[in-house]
Amino acid sequence: MSLRIALDGMGGDAAPGIVVDGAALACEADPELRFLLFGDEGRLKPELDKHPSLRRAVELVHTPDAIGPEVKPSMALRQGRNSSMRLAIDAVRDGRVAAAVSAGNTGALMAIAKIVLRTLPGIDRPAICGVFPSRSRPVAMLDLGANVACDAGTLVQFAVMGTVFARALLRRETPVIGLLNVGTEDLKGDDVVRRAAAMLKQSPPPIRFGGFVEGTDIVDGAVDVVVTDGFTGNVALKIAEGVARLFRDSLKEAFTGTLRGKLGYLVARPALLRLRERFDPRRHNGAMFLGLNGVVVKSHGGTDALGFSNAIRVAADLVRQDTNARITEEMGAFRHALEPVQGAAAS
Amino acid sequence: MSLRIALDGMGGDAAPGIVVDGAALACEADPELRFLLFGDEGRLKPELDKHPSLRRAVELVHTPDAIGPEVKPSMALRQGRNSSMRLAIDAVRDGRVAAAVSAGNTGALMAIAKIVLRTLPGIDRPAICGVFPSRSRPVAMLDLGANVACDAGTLVQFAVMGTVFARALLRRETPVIGLLNVGTEDLKGDDVVRRAAAMLKQSPPPIRFGGFVEGTDIVDGAVDVVVTDGFTGNVALKIAEGVARLFRDSLKEAFTGTLRGKLGYLVARPALLRLRERFDPRRHNGAMFLGLNGVVVKSHGGTDALGFSNAIRVAADLVRQDTNARITEEMGAFRHALEPVQGAAAS
Numbered sequence: 001m002s003l004r005i006a007l008d009g010m011g012g013d014a015a016p017g018i019v020v021d022g023a024a025l026a027c028e029a030d031p032e033l034r035f036l037l038f039g040d041e042g043r044l045k046p047e048l049d050k051h052p053s054l055r056r057a058v059e060l061v062h063t064p065d066a067i068g069p070e071v072k073p074s075m076a077l078r079q080g081r082n083s084s085m086r087l088a089i090d091a092v093r094d095g096r097v098a099a100a101v102s103a104g105n106t107g108a109l110m111a112i113a114k115i116v117l118r119t120l121p122g123i124d125r126p127a128i129c130g131v132f133p134s135r136s137r138p139v140a141m142l143d144l145g146a147n148v149a150c151d152a153g154t155l156v157q158f159a160v161m162g163t164v165f166a167r168a169l170l171r172r173e174t175p176v177i178g179l180l181n182v183g184t185e186d187l188k189g190d191d192v193v194r195r196a197a198a199m200l201k202q203s204p205p206p207i208r209f210g211g212f213v214e215g216t217d218i219v220d221g222a223v224d225v226v227v228t229d230g231f232t233g234n235v236a237l238k239i240a241e242g243v244a245r246l247f248r249d250s251l252k253e254a255f256t257g258t259l260r261g262k263l264g265y266l267v268a269r270p271a272l273l274r275l276r277e278r279f280d281p282r283r284h285n286g287a288m289f290l291g292l293n294g295v296v297v298k299s300h301g302g303t304d305a306l307g308f309s310n311a312i313r314v315a316a317d318l319v320r321q322d323t324n325a326r327i328t329e330e331m332g333a334f335r336h337a338l339e340p341v342q343g344a345a346a347s
Numbered sequence: 348m349s350l351r352i353a354l355d356g357m358g359g360d361a362a363p364g365i366v367v368d369g370a371a372l373a374c375e376a377d378p379e380l381r382f383l384l385f386g387d388e389g390r391l392k393p394e395l396d397k398h399p400s401l402r403r404a405v406e407l408v409h410t411p412d413a414i415g416p417e418v419k420p421s422m423a424l425r426q427g428r429n430s431s432m433r434l435a436i437d438a439v440r441d442g443r444v445a446a447a448v449s450a451g452n453t454g455a456l457m458a459i460a461k462i463v464l465r466t467l468p469g470i471d472r473p474a475i476c477g478v479f480p481s482r483s484r485p486v487a488m489l490d491l492g493a494n495v496a497c498d499a500g501t502l503v504q505f506a507v508m509g510t511v512f513a514r515a516l517l518r519r520e521t522p523v524i525g526l527l528n529v530g531t532e533d534l535k536g537d538d539v540v541r542r543a544a545a546m547l548k549q550s551p552p553p554i555r556f557g558g559f560v561e562g563t564d565i566v567d568g569a570v571d572v573v574v575t576d577g578f579t580g581n582v583a584l585k586i587a588e589g590v591a592r593l594f595r596d597s598l599k600e601a602f603t604g605t606l607r608g609k610l611g612y613l614v615a616r617p618a619l620l621r622l623r624e625r626f627d628p629r630r631h632n633g634a635m636f637l638g639l640n641g642v643v644v645k646s647h648g649g650t651d652a653l654g655f656s657n658a659i660r661v662a663a664d665l666v667r668q669d670t671n672a673r674i675t676e677e678m679g680a681f682r683h684a685l686e687p688v689q690g691a692a693a694s
Contacts, residue, residue: 072534107530135593145529148537182492182581183454187419190495190578215585219593228582231537234529235579236586238562243590246482246566250625251598254618261618268611271601278597 002034003316006088006097009039010066011104013302016040019103020047020054022308027057029309030316036097038084040064063087067108069301076108077115085109089116092294099295099315101286103308106298110146110289117294120324122331125150126291127158127230128298129165131284131314132240134221140166140175141218141226144287145234152195155179155227156203160334161290161327162225163206168321169288169314170224174206178213178223180232188212192229206330244279286311288318291327295319349381350663353435353444356386357413358451360649363387366450367394367401369655374404376656377663383444385431387411410434414455416648423455424462432456436463439641446642446662448633450655453645457493457636464641467671469678472497473638474505474577475645476512478631478661479587481568487513487522488565488573491634492581499542502526502574503550507681508637508674509572510553515668516635516661517571521553525560525570527579535559539576553677591626633658635665638674642666 007023009016016039027033034057037044041062048054065083067076080086085108088100093116102109110126119126127143142158142165143150150158159177166175179197181189186197189212200209210223215236218226228236255265265272277283281300285307289296295318299311318324354370356363363386374380381404384391388409395401412430414423427433432455435447440463449456457473466473474490489505489512490497497505506524513522526544528536533544536559547556557570562583565573575583602612612619624630628647632654636643642665646658665671 070532072532135596148529180582182495182578185417185419215582215587216589216592218586219589231529232579232582235527235562235575235583239565239583239586240562240590242563242566243587244594245563247591247594247626249482250622254622255615258618261615264611264613264615264618266611267614268602268608271605271608271611275597275601279594 002032003319004034004036004097005312005315006036006038006091006100008085008088008100008102008104009037009044010084011102011301012299012308014304015103016044016047018303018305018308020044020051021305022312023058024051024054025305025309026312027054030313033057033312033316035059036061036088036091038063038087039066061087067105069105071105071108073107073111076105077111080108080112086112086116089113089296092296093117098319099297101297101299101311101315103299103301103303103311106145109296109298113289113292113294113296117292117296119291120293120328120331122328122335123157123161123291125154125157126289127161128287129162129290130237130287131169132218133279133284134219136221138170138284139218139221139224139226140170141228141233141237142290143228143230143233144237145230146289147230149231150192150229152192152199155192155196155229156199157291157331158227159200159203159207159225160331162227164323164327164330165288165290166224168323168326169317172224174208175224176208176210177225177227178210178217180218180226180228180236181212181214184212184214204334206334241281244281282307282310284310286314288314293324295324349379350666351381351383351444352659352662353383353385353438353447355432355435355447355449355451356384356391357431358449358648359646359655361651362450363391363394365650365652365655367391367398368652369659370405371398371401372652372656373659374401377660380404380659380663382406383408383435383438385410385434386413408434414452416452418452418455420454420458423452424458427455427459433459433463436460436643439643440464445666446644448644448646448658448662450646450648450650450658453492456643456645460636460639460641460643464639464643466638467640467675467678469675469682470504470508470638472501472504473636474508475634476509476637477584477634478516479565480626480631481566483568485517485631486565486568486571486573487517488575488580488584489637490575490577490580491584492577493636494577496578497539497576499539499546502539502543502576503546504638504678505574506547506550506554506572507678509574511670511674511677512635512637513571515670515673516664519571521555522571523555523557524572524574525557525564527565527573527575527583528559528561531559531561551681553681588628591628629654629657631657633661635661640671642671
């Protein structure tokens with residue numbers, strides 16, 4: 001059965017090229033995909049012409065407007081009504097597509113998605129949820145930056161959404177939730193994380209609380225889902241990205257700086273390529289805006305076609321797993337059990 | 348001129364071996380060092396006997412008590428009065444040594460140091476300040492975990508202390524301060540970081556404010572000193588540690604898993620060893636408890652002798668650069684200028 005996804009053709013550092021090339025890659029792997037592609041026809045048409053295979057899969061919707069990377073969310077809301085980003089989200093609301101994918105301005109995308117799609121029943125605030133490689137298996141983490149401050153109840157809602165997300169995208173039966181903190185002992189951290197931990201400990205299924213985790217535990221894959229506020233999550237994400245990139249670049253330097261380095265690389269190449277593939281950030285590209293009444297996936301702005309195709313795959317997967325219906329259902333059942341727990345933790 | 352440093356002989360995962368071996372390494376590089384070594388004589392004596400060169404440099408002070416890694420700070424304060432850690436800090440207070448170094452329990456060490464040494468004039472809260480490798484040159488960062496929550500005024504005090512620290516330890520003439528945030532635009536982040544930024548912008552020398560920085564900027568070495576609250580700083584530190592370790596381990600696996608990998612390693616070895624040395628965490632071991640009326644350096648608990656010797660070097664360097672007197676002086680001059688700024692930002 002075909003699955004229709006809206007694409008923001010103008011979002012991302014290397015748009016529109018990576019969007020169209022990414023759509024072609026995604027289609028190759030998953031021929032059921034169909035796209036509504038929003039953006040400047042004059043720039044998108046030549047890109048589409050490179051991929052005859054996309055002719056039947058893509059419907060191009062022309063709009064000259066686009067939201068730049070530096071535009072503030074409030075401005076994007078007011079002046080971006082005909083932007084490629086806004087029209088892609090509108091298409092989700094109108095049921096013309098099952099999901100939207102954009103590599104554009106994160107703040108603008110979140111603001112537009114919140115206003116246009118609204119939150120799911122029982123969810124106060126949406127969160128950005130991504131997936132990262134670890135020593136063992138991939139780990140989901142939220143919030144990556146939608147909410148700079150969160151109260152304990154919000155963190156518990158994130159835990160429910162993260163559980164459903166990990167089941168859908170990572171295929172974990174009963175995902176273990178970790179709460180990011182500065183130590184694993186009960187007394188560590190501020191009031192918010194301690195109260196959230198008290199609530200999660202007493203929470204009914206689907207919550208399976210694994211306690212506090214530290215940065216090193218995330219990297220070791222100690223839990224399936226890491227819950228934190230958007231400030232800490234965003235800093236953690238960008239530190240991890242930065243360190244990983246620094247290592248990749250330094251390794252490359254070591255292998256290209258000397259003749260022995262170059263020779264050594266050639267000999268060890270198969271093992272090094274496997275290593276590179278394992279930690280390739282493009283393979284983990286695509287963060288979902290969880291808690292909205294619609295599937296919206298944010299691709300990294302600096303990604304290439306392969307990374308963008310992965311974000312499309314994430315969107316398709318989340319739609320097919322009926323993630324939002326499951327969140328609504330779990331949250332409904334959970335809320336009844338949650339309220340007395342919240343009351344107890346507050347008192 | 349000789350410089351006396353107190354060592355907590357019983358702190359650290361591999362104590363007392365790494366403490367004594369680390370002291371020997373430090374002495375080799377810096378023959379002016381003298382040590383007061385606190386701990387269990389029965390365990391320290393055999394370690395000392397391995398290093399005849401230390402005979403004249405070390406004075407052993409026996410105590411059977413030690414503070415374990417899991418002991419809570421409050422318990423360490425009440426029951427640890429004769430512990431090796433406490434006696435090392437007492438020696439700083441009494442002027443018998445110029446500094447103390449411990450690889451023990453961080454929370455206990457901070458609690459004891461605060462009670463015994465008190466804060467410097469003008470400083471409300473001490474902070475943990477460490478140094479990290481970056482793409483270009485090392486970067487100092489504070490707070491790494493002493494204060495889970497900070498107000499804007501505290502972050503500004505950290506900026507003054509960080510400036511003096513970077514001058515002393517990193518030899519930067521006029522260090523640029525970055526404030527860790529989730530984006531670099533003025534509107535990003537919560538009230539605390541925005542207010543701190545407003546205050547830092549109007550701050551007189553020694554503050555040279557470079558604006559907000561993100562995780563990737565730290566890794567790229569965009570500023571000399573990164574200021575943040577202890578919650579975010581601790582998470583950032585442990586994520587960076589975790590990712591770096593994961594990369595090192597995975598690279599090792601790639602080079603040992605296959606015959607081609609092993610051969611490639613042998614050929615590229617000189618370049619790979621240089622790379623390893625550059626990012627060796629032991630070379631950056633030793634975080635200072637800044638803002639206390641005495642120099643206390645915390646070594647990573649899991650370090651080895653080389654790492655511990657580096658923590659000793661950091662302590663010696665900070666003493667010789669008269670870091671605490673300089674903080675008091677800068678803070679005194681700065682406070683007069685700070686108060687109206689604080690008032691303006693609060694209104």
